[in-house]
Amino acid sequence: MAETLRVCALYPDLMxxxxxxxxxxxxxxRCAWRGIGFELTASGLGEPLDGDGADxxxxxxxxxxxxxxxxxxxxxxxxxxxxxxxxxxxxxLAVCGGYQLLGRSYELGDExxxxxxxxxxxxxxxxAPRLIGNIAIEVNLGERAGGVRVLAxxxxxxxxxxxxxxxxxxxxxxxxxxxxxxxxxxxxxQRNVIGTYMHGPLLPKNAWLADWLIATALGxxxxxxxxxDAFEAAAHVEARRAAGA
Amino acid sequence: xxxxGPKIAAARAxxxxxxxxxxxxxxxxxxxxxxxxEPHAIRDLARRLPQGSIAISAxxxxxxxxxxxxxxxxxxxxxxxxxxxxxxxxxxIASTLLGAARGSGIAGELGLFEIDEFxxxxxxxxxxxxxxxxxxxxxxxxxxxxxxxxxxDRWAEIVAARGExxxxxxxxxxxLIADLGRTQPxxxxxxxxxxxxxxxxxxxxxxSKHCRRCGHAYAYDAVYMGHLGRYRCPNCGQRRPQPDVxxxxxxxxxxxxxxxxxxxxxxPQAGTATVELxxxxxxxxxxxxxxxxxxxxxxxxxxxxxxxxxHVAAAFGRAETIDLGDRSLSILLIKNPAxxxxxxRTVALESGEIDLLAVLNDxxxxxxxxxxxxxxxxxxxxxxxxxxxxxxxxxxxxxxRLKYAGVDAARIAVxxxxxxxxxxxxxxxxxxxxxxxxxxxxxxxxxxxxxRGLAPEYWR
Numbered sequence: 001m002a003e004t005l006r007v008c009a010l011y012p013d014l015m016x017x018x019x020x021x022x023x024x025x026x027x028x029x030r031c032a033w034r035g036i037g038f039e040l041t042a043s044g045l046g047e048p049l050d051g052d053g054a055d056x057x058x059x060x061x062x063x064x065x066x067x068x069x070x071x072x073x074x075x076x077x078x079x080x081x082x083x084x085x086x087x088x089x090x091x092x093l094a095v096c097g098g099y100q101l102l103g104r105s106y107e108l109g110d111e112x113x114x115x116x117x118x119x120x121x122x123x124x125x126x127x128a129p130r131l132i133g134n135i136a137i138e139v140n141l142g143e144r145a146g147g148v149r150v151l152a153x154x155x156x157x158x159x160x161x162x163x164x165x166x167x168x169x170x171x172x173x174x175x176x177x178x179x180x181x182x183x184x185x186x187x188x189x190q191r192n193v194i195g196t197y198m199h200g201p202l203l204p205k206n207a208w209l210a211d212w213l214i215a216t217a218l219g220x221x222x223x224x225x226x227x228x229d230a231f232e233a234a235a236h237v238e239a240r241r242a243a244g245a
Numbered sequence: 246x247x248x249x250g251p252k253i254a255a256a257r258a259x260x261x262x263x264x265x266x267x268x269x270x271x272x273x274x275x276x277x278x279x280x281x282x283e284p285h286a287i288r289d290l291a292r293r294l295p296q297g298s299i300a301i302s303a304x305x306x307x308x309x310x311x312x313x314x315x316x317x318x319x320x321x322x323x324x325x326x327x328x329x330x331x332x333x334x335x336x337x338i339a340s341t342l343l344g345a346a347r348g349s350g351i352a353g354e355l356g357l358f359e360i361d362e363f364x365x366x367x368x369x370x371x372x373x374x375x376x377x378x379x380x381x382x383x384x385x386x387x388x389x390x391x392x393x394x395x396x397x398d399r400w401a402e403i404v405a406a407r408g409e410x411x412x413x414x415x416x417x418x419x420x421l422i423a424d425l426g427r428t429q430p431x432x433x434x435x436x437x438x439x440x441x442x443x444x445x446x447x448x449x450x451x452x453s454k455h456c457r458r459c460g461h462a463y464a465y466d467a468v469y470m471g472h473l474g475r476y477r478c479p480n481c482g483q484r485r486p487q488p489d490v491x492x493x494x495x496x497x498x499x500x501x502x503x504x505x506x507x508x509x510x511x512x513p514q515a516g517t518a519t520v521e522l523x524x525x526x527x528x529x530x531x532x533x534x535x536x537x538x539x540x541x542x543x544x545x546x547x548x549x550x551x552x553x554x555x556h557v558a559a560a561f562g563r564a565e566t567i568d569l570g571d572r573s574l575s576i577l578l579i580k581n582p583a584x585x586x587x588x589x590r591t592v593a594l595e596s597g598e599i600d601l602l603a604v605l606n607d608x609x610x611x612x613x614x615x616x617x618x619x620x621x622x623x624x625x626x627x628x629x630x631x632x633x634x635x636x637x638x639x640x641x642x643x644x645x646r647l648k649y650a651g652v653d654a655a656r657i658a659v660x661x662x663x664x665x666x667x668x669x670x671x672x673x674x675x676x677x678x679x680x681x682x683x684x685x686x687x688x689x690x691x692x693x694x695x696x697r698g699l700a701p702e703y704w705r
Contacts, residue, residue, distance in 0.1 A: 017384075017392075238642055
């Protein structure tokens with residue numbers, strides 16, 4: 001099996017506030033344990049994105065100032081590459097601050113950050129308290145992911161995200177706030193593009209999603225061979241318990 | 246100030262009731278009650294101190310830096326009013342002052358207060374400190390404190406509001422801290438100058454890598470820990486200020502201690518001296534440097550600063566060693582990536598394989614969000630662990646982190662209950678057992694050891 005998962009992390013120096021490297025580490029180790037190669041590249045400010053250069057594109061969360069820098073770069077320098085990648089079926093995972101940049105725009109009071117326009121959503125910074133806490137949601141990524149499953153993690157966001165009428169949320173909130181604290185939905189999913197407010201980081205607590213992303217990015221139809229996931233399963237249970245789900 | 250007396254009496258009565266009800270010592274409850282009755286009680290009581298107050302804040306090292314300052318000043322006979330137990334928000338500081346109040350006076354000459362980063366503005370307004378030591382700012386409990394830049398902006402306003410009235414003591418090696426002194430009239434800087442302490446590359450959890458002035462990435466001539474080091478901005482020319490109080494020729498002596506040359510440039514206290522610090526790790530060298538710079542700024546002679554530092558005892562749970570009978574337990578608090586990295590680096594200085602009891606809780610005082618363990622460099626432990634027992638409300642998350650850090654899963658045990666975990670860890674192996682608890686886990690460990698008669702007297 002000489003296959004290699006090629007992952008490209010966008011702005012890894014700036015968009016990494018909630019331990020985003022934990023997500024990348026899960027992908028790396030779970031590939032290695034299965035004999036799948038793993039190649040990690042980075043795309044920083046000012047660097048155009050090669051849409052064919054990776055199978056999975058990752059963008060994490062950042063501080064306000066850094067997120068602002070990345071928003072303009074994403075919209076001006078990387079738009080074409082990221083759209084091309086999504087269109088050919090590459091996987092995209094955007095978490096928290098990165099998720100907010102996937103859509104049309106992010107309104108921050110007197111300023112509006114551009115989105116990269118990959119999905120139909122917009123976000124508005126609220127003066128109300130930030131939405132903070134443990135969260136669990138119910139998702140269905142299809143049969144290959146095992147049907148209806150739960151994702152558990154942590155959310156911490158001031159923005160309220162609203163999906164367009166045709167957009168599909170990632171899941172339904174079991175416990176927590178989700179996109180906007182009102183409509184009971186969390187995240188977005190459009191084919192192989194996933195955006196979510198869930199960090200914690202997300203993949204260690206939900207190893208099944210890491211495996212789904214690896215399989216999807218590699219274009220596999222069958223699930224990956226199982227691993228000894230005793231600690232992974234226990235951490236998932238703990239995270240669900242913390243959320244009260 | 247009319248009427249403070251009866252309010253003090255009422256607040257003390259609440260404290261007595263709380264103690265009788267088994268709420269334990271060090272509670273901030275009486276202080277909170279006093280603040281309810283008299284919102285400016287801290288100001289009124291602090292003004293009774295004939296030498297005023299000094300204050301310390303930082304993400305990491307507040308409690309230890311304050312213990313070091315206390316060790317120096319108390320050896321000289323200064324009577325301190327000090328929130329020694331680490332209750333560092335308004336209620337805790339009010340409780341400390343309340344405990345020292347005597348009639349219309351106060352039992353102490355100088356106030357020494359460590360202050361929570363978030364409460365610094367409100368408490369400097371009340372305490373009006375004559376000197377303020379600011380040690381570092383690291384990523385910590387984002388669910389509670391918010392972003393680092395936001396805290397730095399708030400601190401800049403606090404420092405500007407103090408102006409001439411407060412002597413600032415700032416860490417030159419932390420760009421976020423050093424920047425606070427750029428336009429201030431009274432600043433002493435401290436820093437490390439030792440290339441042997443530099444790391445080959447920046448740690449993952451480094452926070453402030455970009456210039457506070459222009460946003461360009463800093464260039465580092467040396468990185469000592471996190472984003473601390475010798476830096477400059479290639480774009481706008483902003484650079485690390487030249488420190489007045491310097492640590493050089495640093496030697497890290499495992500988990501036992503550290504040795505360094507303390508050099509003071511300029512002024513009547515100029516000179517050098519060797520410090521044999523009984524606390525380990527480069528992070529404690531930084532704590533000692535800050536404490537030394539603060540004491541020197543207060544006019545303490547260099548020799549007395551060194552003598553005090555050499556007699557400091559570990560603060561509660563900060564590299565403290567407890568005798569368990571058949572083996573010893575060395576307790577090192579971990580609470581955020583930067584602090585945990587320094588603890589991990591220090592433990593890794595020991596030779597051979599290491600036995601660990603790692604405890605991760607997600608209570609409010611720990612931060613509900615445990616994602617920070619994925620930012621800390623547990624990779625340092627890969628290949629170094631003989632046995633690690635993971636405990637706490639998020640024991641499995643920590644076990645998972647260690648597994649992905651490269652620790653052999655067969656060497657990792659998950660025992661969420663702390664009591665059972667301590668027994669399992671103690672009974673497997675000999676020599677030193679290293680405990681790495683988060684904050685509420687540290688408190689629970691203290692209670693557990695106390696109940697077994699193993700805790701030092703001052704804990705009770």
